[in-house]
Amino acid sequence: MLEQLGNGLLLGVIIALGSVALSLLYGVTRIVNFAHGEIIAFGAIMALFFSSSPDSSLLYLDRFSPLGINFLTSVILSILLCGVFGGLLELCLFKPLRKNNFGNIAVLVVTIGLSIFLRHIYLLFASAKPTSYILELQRREDYFGVQLTPRNVQVLIIGFAVMVLVGIFLTYTRTGKAMRAVRDSSDLASISGINSDYIILVTWIFSSMLAGFTGIIQGVINNVRWNMGFLILLLIFAGTVLGGIGTSFGAMFGGFIIGILVQLSVGLEFMDGHTEAKNAIALALMIIILLVRPQGIFGNKDRIS
């Protein structure tokens, strides 16, 4: 079971980052965003598009050959592009829906439609075949009994550093505090002088950049494919709910726990040969914890509804 701990930590970081982004967006906008997985995939696919060799024929329609840019630059460009993508989603789709007083369930259905639409657009432009970034192959090494490649260790460190930075941003910056204020009550924020529309736009941009980053590290650890975000979306929802809806710290923690549990369950004896069922045990545990503590581990009872 312990040999799965390395994979568990890696999946944990992916799910934790995805959960923070989802939880932040939900907290501020009250949107349960089923298209979150597609923003994750967008970041990974764009990084692939920017960084792959121009003569690679694995991806994209013939006329869109990859750009062959250096990987780090590709990552930065992709994350920025995800921010623009999130901003446009808010300005062109979700803000008009909000102004027309669309109910939460109607908006949820819109996000499901958006998810299916975007996923199949990706399938049109990026092949269905899982593809890897142009990065040198590395062997796994032993780090305190945990098997990881040096790049995996870098990813873990960067992932945790990003989570700490998100925490600092939300706790200490003026915009971060305003995001938490709008999360508490957007009407009260407005009458305090905060432009809630501006804060919601910033949250879409910030959450989408974080989602794009999640997709890129998922691509680095595993590979890039058109439905990669959708495949982990359920785990991200589980992480968010487990940690406590509306708390970013809870989402980080819940996501991390879910990711580790999923991978550790692969090592269980009775799972031998049934690894495709690896999500089952983690999700069952989530249900049991929520039965005992409906608000999640760090959640506030007032926010359950």
Added chain:
Amino acid sequence: MNNPLIEVNGLASGYVKGLNILQGVDLVLKENEVVSIIGPNGAGKSTLLKAIMGLIPIFGGKIYFKGNELIEIKSHELVQKGIAYVPQVSNVFQSLTIEENLEMGLWSTKNEHSNLFKEIYSMFPILKEKRKERAGNLSGGQRQLLALGRALISKPNVLLLDEPSAGLSPKAINEVFQYIKSINESGVGILLVEQNAKRALSFCNRGYVLDQGRNAYTGLGKDLLKDKKVIDLYLGKL
């Protein structure tokens, strides 16, 4: 003579189009005045404050602030203009600390912040004492003080108060009303919606009695307190 700060003419408003709660309300709040709005449940008292604050749609009539009509101005812009509002419920950011709550009240101002904090803390020492605590942990009376502090830190000309005594102990009510008095004495015009009609009318300069979304009676607070019709309908035997 005192100039009007807020003037409401024939205001029709409600949450849903076609279902007006306010059906042509008139009201004036002049500089340095405390004006009370009283009336039975469902008269539209809180709705009137929300409409002035731009939180619900306006279907007819006009609202002026310092002589300028407020047309499609958003709530956060009204704060910049000098109108502050303390709602009856959900009037503090529960997950934020007291200091962060006050900071949110400063979002739209570019004034030197540290002096404004000092002013609020010297007015409400309890807030300074508990400034690092989450607002969700405060008692009802302390929350009301924080809500007042959050509204006052933006240095408003007008303060709209929605039932500041709701749910408070008699001692806390006295304290809150003492604060409201001193806020008014510092030159802030106050529009006060209050369920406790006797207290509100004895406290204010002028009062408006609303009934079913319309003006029923208007006059000086002390006169309304003695008005036989107002006593029979809303106040009961004094």
